[in-house]
Amino acid sequence: MLEIFAGKQSLRLAKPIMNAAGVMGFGGEYNKLIPPDTFGAFVTNPLTWRGLRAAEGMRVAALDSGMLIHTGLPNPGLQRAVQRYGARWANSPIPVIVHVAANTADELTACAGYLDGIDKVAALEVGLADHATHREARLMIGAARSRTQLPILARLPLYQAGQIAAAAVEAGADALVVAAPPRGSARDPISGRLIGGRVYGTWLKALALRAVGWVARNVHVPIIGSGGIHTPDDAREFLEAGARAIQLDSVIWIRPSMAALIAEDLTVGMMTRAANSLADDMYTGYIDPAARRAQLLPSPPPLPPPPTLPED
Amino acid sequence: MQESQAIIERVRRVAPTVLRLEVAVHRAHGAIGGGQLLLARVAEQYDPYLREMWQPIARRSETQLIIERPAVRDYTPGATVSLIGPVGKPVPLREGGRALLLVAAEASPTALLFLANAALAKGAAVALVLIGAAGRYPVEALPQEIEVHRVGDYAIWPERDRMLTWADQVVATAPPPLDTPIYVRLAEDLKRIRLQPPPELATVLFQMPMPCGVGACQACLVRIGGEDVPACTDGPGFNLFSVKLGG
Numbered sequence: 001m002l003e004i005f006a007g008k009q010s011l012r013l014a015k016p017i018m019n020a021a022g023v024m025g026f027g028g029e030y031n032k033l034i035p036p037d038t039f040g041a042f043v044t045n046p047l048t049w050r051g052l053r054a055a056e057g058m059r060v061a062a063l064d065s066g067m068l069i070h071t072g073l074p075n076p077g078l079q080r081a082v083q084r085y086g087a088r089w090a091n092s093p094i095p096v097i098v099h100v101a102a103n104t105a106d107e108l109t110a111c112a113g114y115l116d117g118i119d120k121v122a123a124l125e126v127g128l129a130d131h132a133t134h135r136e137a138r139l140m141i142g143a144a145r146s147r148t149q150l151p152i153l154a155r156l157p158l159y160q161a162g163q164i165a166a167a168a169v170e171a172g173a174d175a176l177v178v179a180a181p182p183r184g185s186a187r188d189p190i191s192g193r194l195i196g197g198r199v200y201g202t203w204l205k206a207l208a209l210r211a212v213g214w215v216a217r218n219v220h221v222p223i224i225g226s227g228g229i230h231t232p233d234d235a236r237e238f239l240e241a242g243a244r245a246i247q248l249d250s251v252i253w254i255r256p257s258m259a260a261l262i263a264e265d266l267t268v269g270m271m272t273r274a275a276n277s278l279a280d281d282m283y284t285g286y287i288d289p290a291a292r293r294a295q296l297l298p299s300p301p302p303l304p305p306p307p308t309l310p311e312d
Numbered sequence: 313m314q315e316s317q318a319i320i321e322r323v324r325r326v327a328p329t330v331l332r333l334e335v336a337v338h339r340a341h342g343a344i345g346g347g348q349l350l351l352a353r354v355a356e357q358y359d360p361y362l363r364e365m366w367q368p369i370a371r372r373s374e375t376q377l378i379i380e381r382p383a384v385r386d387y388t389p390g391a392t393v394s395l396i397g398p399v400g401k402p403v404p405l406r407e408g409g410r411a412l413l414l415v416a417a418e419a420s421p422t423a424l425l426f427l428a429n430a431a432l433a434k435g436a437a438v439a440l441v442l443i444g445a446a447g448r449y450p451v452e453a454l455p456q457e458i459e460v461h462r463v464g465d466y467a468i469w470p471e472r473d474r475m476l477t478w479a480d481q482v483v484a485t486a487p488p489p490l491d492t493p494i495y496v497r498l499a500e501d502l503k504r505i506r507l508q509p510p511p512e513l514a515t516v517l518f519q520m521p522m523p524c525g526v527g528a529c530q531a532c533l534v535r536i537g538g539e540d541v542p543a544c545t546d547g548p549g550f551n552l553f554s555v556k557l558g559g
Binding site for chain 1 (some may be wrong): 313314315353358359360361362363381394396455485488489490494520521523526527528529530531534540545
C-alpha cells in the first residue's frame with residue numbers, strides 16, 4: 001500500500017501501479033479489456049479548463065519499436081467532463097486521479113479550485129510544460145496548491161525532471177511522476193509531412209529510469225515512475241531505482257493483457273522474489289536473478305583433469 | 313470487445329501484392345461485421361510496435377475468418393496471433409437494397425470486401441469503383457460477380473452520376489488525408505443528384521491508425537454533429553451526411 005499525504009487528505013494506492021495520463025481515456029473505455037481494479041488508481045486523460053478539439057491531420061506515426069502520437073489534447077473542458085464522467089468516477093473501485101493541463105497559472109487555479117471538494121476525485125495530477133523552468137514549476141504547482149487540499153502529483157517533463165523536481169516539491173507537490181513522454185517528430189508516410197507529438201516506445205525506459213533514479217536520490221516525496229515500461233521486469237527496475245509506484249503508458253494500447261500481468265507480478269511476484277521461492281507462474285518470463293547472472297557472466301574455465309597416478 | 317489468441321491456419325497469395333489468411337478465432341471475433349476490424353499482434357517483439365489493422369473479407373464459420381493483408385510481410389501458418397476487437401460498429405446493408413456501390417479511393421478496397429461478399433450472398437448487384445492508386449488492386453482476386461470500374465481521379469469518373477443514381481447504398485473509403493476531399497465531393501454529388509437522399513444512403517469508412525481500439529488514446533477522432541467521436545468505437549463507418557468535413 002502506498003499512501004500519498006497532502007495535509008488532511010491522502011491518496012491510498014492498494015497497488016503500486018496505475019495508467020499514465022492520456023492512455024485510458026476519461027473513465028470506463030478499457031473496462032472490457034482491463035478489469036477496473038487491476039490498478040491501484042486510474043488517471044484520466046488530460047483535461048483543460050476550456051475544451052479543446054482534436055488536432056487536424058495525421059495523429060499517429062509508427063516508429064521503430066515505438067510510436068508518435070499527436071492528438072491536441074481533445075477534451076470537453078473540465079466542468080463538462082465532470083458532468084459527463086463524474087458518475088463513472090464515483091463508481092470506480094479505485095481512486096480517480098484527474099490530470100490537468102494548463103498553459104497559465106490562472107487556468108490551473110480554476111481547475112484546482114473546481115476539483116477541490118468533488119469527492120469522487122482522489123487527487124490532482126498536474127502536467128508541467130516540456131521546457132518548464134524552476135520558476136514556472138513553482139508558479140504552476142503553487143497555483144494549484146493554493147486552491148486545493150487534494151494530493152497533488154506533479155508530472156515532470158523528462159528532460160527537465162532533474163532540474164525542476166525540487167522546485168515542484170517546494171511549491172507543494174506531494175508526489176512526482178517521472179516522467180512525461182518526450183516530444184519528437186516523424187514523417188507521416190502518406191502525406192509526407194513531418195508531424196510532432198509525444199513519443200512512446202521500449203527505448204524510452206532507459207531514459208525514464210535514469211531520471212527516476214536521479215530524482216529519487218535528490219527529493220524526498222514519493223516518486224511514480226513512468227516511461228517505456230513493457231514488462232514486469234521493467235516495472236521492478238523502476239521500483240529498484242527508487243520509484244514507489246509506476247505508471248504504464250503505451251503498453252496498455254498494444255498489449256492490454258500485459259497490464260494485468262505486471263500488476264499481478266508487482267503485488268504477488270514481489271513477495272515471491274523476496275522469499276527467493278519459485279518463479280511466478282503468471283509470468284513465464286520471470287528469471288531468478290541468480291540464474292540471470294549465470295546466463296550473462298562467462299562461466300569459469302573447466303578445471304584440468306587430475307594428473308593420473310602412475311601404476312605401481 | 314476482447315483480447316484473445318487466434319491461429320493463422322493457412323496463408324494464400326491470391327495476387328503478387330495480396331495475401332489472404334485463414335484464421336481460427338474466438339467466437340467473439342468471429343461475430344465481426346462489415347466495416348469492423350481487428351487489431352492484431354503477430355509477434356512477441358515490439359517491432360512493428362503498433363498492432364496491425366486486420367480487415368476480414370469473409371466469415372467461413374463462427375470461428376474462422378478470411379483476412380486480407382498486403383503482401384509486405386510474411387505470415388506463417390500455425391503462428392499465434394493476439395487479437396483485440398471487434399473494433400468499431402458494423403455497417404449494416406440497407407434493408408431491401410438491391411444495388412450496392414462501393415468506392416475505394418487511393419487505397420486497397422479491402423475494407424469494403426466484407427460488405428461486397430455479404431451483399432452478393434443476398435443476391436444484390438455490387439459495383440466497385442477503384443479511384444487513383446486503388447486501381448492497382450488485383451481485380452482477379454475479386455468475385456467475378458462484382459462489376460469493377462477503374463478511374464484515374466474522382467473528377468473524371470465518367471459514370472459517376474449514373475452509378476450514384478443507380479445505387480441503393482453507397483459505401484466509400486479512402487486513407488487520410490485524402491479521405492476528406494473525396495468524401496466532400498461525394499456528399500455534394502449525392503445531394504445534387506438525389507432529391508432527398510435518405511440518411512442511410514451513404515456511409516464512409518475512415519481508415520486512420522487506431523492504436524487502442526477502445527476510444528481512449530483519441531488518435532482517431534472524427535467530427536460528428538459538433539463533437540469529436542472516436543472512429544474506433546462509433547465508426548469506422550459514419551453516415552456521410554452527419555460527418556463534419558472540411559474543418
